[in-house]
Amino acid sequence: MSKFTFETTPRVICEIDGALRLGALCRELNAERVLLVSDPGLLRAGLLDAPINAMRDSGLQVTLYSDVQADPPVACTSLYN
Numbered sequence: 081m082s083k084f085t086f087e088t089t090p091r092v093i094c095e096i097d098g099a100l101r102l103g104a105l106c107r108e109l110n111a112e113r114v115l116l117v118s119d120p121g122l123l124r125a126g127l128l129d130a131p132i133n134a135m136r137d138s139g140l141q142v143t144l145y146s147d148v149q150a151d152p153p154v155a156c157t158s159l160y161n
Contacts, residue, residue, distance in 0.1 A: 099131040103138025113141040119148045 093105070106114055114135055122128055123146040135142045149156065 097130075100134050102131045103134040103136075103140060106135060106140055107138055111140060113143070116142060116144050117148060118144070118146045119150070120146055122146070 093101075095101075116128065116132065116135075118128055123144075128144065128146075132142050132144065
């Protein structure tokens with residue numbers, strides 16, 4: 081395995097309707113494009129609508145990848161070839 085460094089976020093925000101602030105928070109980071117990664121269940125439940133709309137309302141280009149699988153099989157790596 082190749083050597084790498086992983087640094088996670090220095091700030092976690094947890095609040096009622098916090099998703100509605102995502103656009104403004106992304107703009108604070110000078111973001112223009114956002115990749116939102118999720119699983120199909122959250123998408124079907126409608127839980128991504130508010131964050132996606134908040135980011136788009138802030139002028140961000142949002143790309144959604146919602147095919148994440150829990151404990152994916154090795155065969156899933158073929159998507160990256």
